[in-house]
Amino acid sequence: MPGSRPRVPAKFNPHPFAYHEEVELQIHSLTNLGVGVARHGEDQWVVFVPFALPGETVLARIFRNHKSYSEADLVRVIDPSPNRVEPVCPLFGTCGGCQYQNFKYSEQLVWKRRQVEELLQRMVGIEAEVQPVIASPKEYHYRSKLTPHFQKPRCGELSEIGFLKQGRRYDLVDVESCPIAMDQINERLIGVRADVRSRGSSFKRGATLLLRADKNTVHTESDAIAEEDVEGVTFRFKAGEFFQNNPYILPKFTSFVREQAAAGGNKYLIDAYCGSGLFGLTSARAFDQVAGIEVSEAAIDWAKANAKANGIENVRFINGSAEAIFQDVQFPGSETTVIIDPPRKGSNQMFIDQLQAFGPSRVVYVSCNPATQMRDLKEFLEIGYEIENVQPFDLFPQTRHLECIVTLRKA
Numbered sequence: 449m450p451g452s453r454p455r456v457p458a459k460f461n462p463h464p465f466a467y468h469e470e471v472e473l474q475i476h477s478l479t480n481l482g483v484g485v486a487r488h489g490e491d492q493w494v495v496f497v498p499f500a501l502p503g504e505t506v507l508a509r510i511f512r513n514h515k516s517y518s519e520a521d522l523v524r525v526i527d528p529s530p531n532r533v534e535p536v537c538p539l540f541g542t543c544g545g546c547q548y549q550n551f552k553y554s555e556q557l558v559w560k561r562r563q564v565e566e567l568l569q570r571m572v573g574i575e576a577e578v579q580p581v582i583a584s585p586k587e588y589h590y591r592s593k594l595t596p597h598f599q600k601p602r603c604g605e606l607s608e609i610g611f612l613k614q615g616r617r618y619d620l621v622d623v624e625s626c627p628i629a630m631d632q633i634n635e636r637l638i639g640v641r642a643d644v645r646s647r648g649s650s651f652k653r654g655a656t657l658l659l660r661a662d663k664n665t666v667h668t669e670s671d672a673i674a675e676e677d678v679e680g681v682t683f684r685f686k687a688g689e690f691f692q693n694n695p696y697i698l699p700k701f702t703s704f705v706r707e708q709a710a711a712g713g714n715k716y717l718i719d720a721y722c723g724s725g726l727f728g729l730t731s732a733r734a735f736d737q738v739a740g741i742e743v744s745e746a747a748i749d750w751a752k753a754n755a756k757a758n759g760i761e762n763v764r765f766i767n768g769s770a771e772a773i774f775q776d777v778q779f780p781g782s783e784t785t786v787i788i789d790p791p792r793k794g795s796n797q798m799f800i801d802q803l804q805a806f807g808p809s810r811v812v813y814v815s816c817n818p819a820t821q822m823r824d825l826k827e828f829l830e831i832g833y834e835i836e837n838v839q840p841f842d843l844f845p846q847t848r849h850l851e852c853i854v855t856l857r858k859a
């Protein structure tokens with residue numbers, strides 16, 4: 449009812465703001481989660497406001513107070529940033545997938561660079577030069593993989609097929625088309641959605657759908673074999689397994705990793721967490737010998753098959769946990785580069801200890817999660833490495849996600 453008081457959630461902490469209090473705020477920065485940051489009042493209380501941009505004055509509605517900050521929803525932009533643009537997707541702001549469609553692309557890159565600088569200061573305690581972010585050749589329609597979900601049908605009817613709603617843990621938003629996904633994925637999504645809806649009552653629980661585009665088609669079965677060409681190397685892998693999701697930036701990405709890995713003149717390369725062999729195989733031409741290691745048996749079988757099919761003979765792939773590689777190879781550490789590309793949780797102490805004992809002269813650390821990368825970097829600095837280069841890559845335009853390559857050399 450208009451004018452009626454909002455119902456205050458039972459556990460709401462009323463300090464320093466009342467529930468749904470509206471405050472005018474000046475946004476001064478963006479967190480690495482893509483959320484606008486303001487400071488309010490004399491005590492400079494921090495308020496986080498999603499979809500508000502640096503430099504803007506906004507009206508925001510408080511919905512949660514924590515011990516040292518509050519969270520608010522954007523009600524209205526009072527004074528917009530000159531970098532505010534019209535989002536392409538009608539679901540922007542409702543869907544939790546994208547954070548930056550309202551932000552000029554060149555500014556997204558400026559802020560992603562700044563976020564890496566701030567994480568290096570805050571988590572590693574250093575002021576390191578961060579290179580300008582390398583842009584994706586495509587700002588939209590770049591994603592080669594989409595995984596929409598649906599929940600258990602109610603009364604035999606499926607409701608939304610899509611992604612998590614902004615700020616929610618369970619609620620989904622229905623997505624008919626996603627403008628960051630490749631065109632062929634969106635074309636295929638129409639039929640996939642219709643098919644799932646027509647079988648609505650047969651699902652006993654919710655599920656995640658797969659749409660994986662490769663150089664030939666769009667796969668919807670996770671066991672299907674996908675094929676992708678990168679810098680003249682053909683990769684085959686299972687459609688449901690890990691493979692980088694932005695094929696347009698991939699050649700720049702792999703050539704950069706190779707250049708960084710080979711820059712010290714090393715003869716040997718270890719590709720740790722190698723998946724189906726992306727870095728090992730695209731870098732093999734720059735090294736005498738390469739060894740890759742990966743915990744997924746299926747992925748390592750593909751890596752071996754990919755080496756064979758591409759006639760790359762100086763690469764050996766091993767199935768195991770990454771730290772096992774240091775027992776397995778005979779390479780001298782002083783002439784070896786180690787590429788590390790772990791999952792989002794980062795590397796682990798055992799790996800770092802074994803790497804220290806092996807003593808590679810160069811490490812190229814590739815990560816899609818700067819927070820765990822920074823945690824691990826701190827360890828690398830403590831065991832005698834120094835940072836040579838920090839290069840973010842924008843594999844995920846319009847979103848807060850960021851890929852970062854840090855090159856280290858033994859001090």
Ligand SMILES: C[S@@+](CC[C@H](N)C(=O)[O-])C[C@H]1O[C@@H](n2cnc3c(N)ncnc32)[C@H](O)[C@@H]1O
Pocket residue numbers: 690691692720721722723724725726727741742743744747768769770771789790791792
């Ligand atoms: C971010 S992916 C990178 C894959 C590959 N470098 C690429 O770009 O295609 C991380 C990989 O690490 C693997 N992985 C996870 N934990 C591992 C571990 N303890 N040891 C080795 N590999 C692991 C995963 O199976 C996954 O293939």
